Amino acid sequence: MRGRRAQALRDVHDHHAASLWRFAMSLTGDAAEADDVVQEALLRAWKTPKILAEPPEEIRGWLFTVTRNLVIDRTRSAPRRREATVDELPDRPVADRVDDVLDSMMIHEALATLSESHRTVIIGAYYQAQTVADLAARLGIAEGTVKSRLHYGMHALRLALKERGVSR
Structure with a gap:
C-alpha cells in the first residue's frame, strides 16, 4: 500500500510540481517560499489518501486550491505580519513634557x-x-x-x- 502511495505522489509531483511552483511564485514573489508552499501542498496530498487514489490529471484543481490557501495562511500568519525590515532604526519616542x-x-x-x-x-x-x-x-x-x-x-x-x- 505504501509503495502505491509513494508512486502516486511521484506521479502527482511529476505532473504538477512545475506548474504549482510557478503559481506559488506568482503569489509570493519569493522562490524559497514558493518551494516551501509546493512541498507543503504535496505533503497534504500525501496525507489525503483519497486524493492520491485519483488520477494525477484530475486533482489539479485541488492542488491549486491548497497552494493558494497555504499562501494566504502564510501571509496572515503572526510572524509575517509583525516582521518588518528597515534600513534605519525609528526615532526613539520622546516623553511629553x-x-x-x-x-x-x-x-x-x-x-x-x-x-x-x-x-x-x-x-x-x-x-x-x-x-x-x-x-x-x-x-x-x-x-x-x-x-x-x-x-x-x-x-x-x-x-x-x-x-x-x-x-x-
Whole structure:
C-alpha cells in the first residue's frame, strides 16, 4: 500500500510540481517560499489518501486550491505580519513634557509670592544645591537664620501651591 502511495505522489509531483511552483511564485514573489508552499501542498496530498487514489490529471484543481490557501495562511500568519525590515532604526519616542512645564510654571509663580529672603534661600538650597553653610556665608547671615528661613519659606511655598490647587 505504501509503495502505491509513494508512486502516486511521484506521479502527482511529476505532473504538477512545475506548474504549482510557478503559481506559488506568482503569489509570493519569493522562490524559497514558493518551494516551501509546493512541498507543503504535496505533503497534504500525501496525507489525503483519497486524493492520491485519483488520477494525477484530475486533482489539479485541488492542488491549486491548497497552494493558494497555504499562501494566504502564510501571509496572515503572526510572524509575517509583525516582521518588518528597515534600513534605519525609528526615532526613539520622546516623553511629553507638558506636565513638567506646567509644574515648573506653577512653582515659579508660587515662588514669586514669597518674600525675597525666603525665595533666596529656597532657590539656593533646592535649585543651586548649596549647603546651609554655603548659603550663610554667601548671604552673610547665621546658619540658624538660613535654616529658619528655609523652614518658614517652605511652609509659605506649600500654602501658595495649595492655593493653586496642588494637593500633595
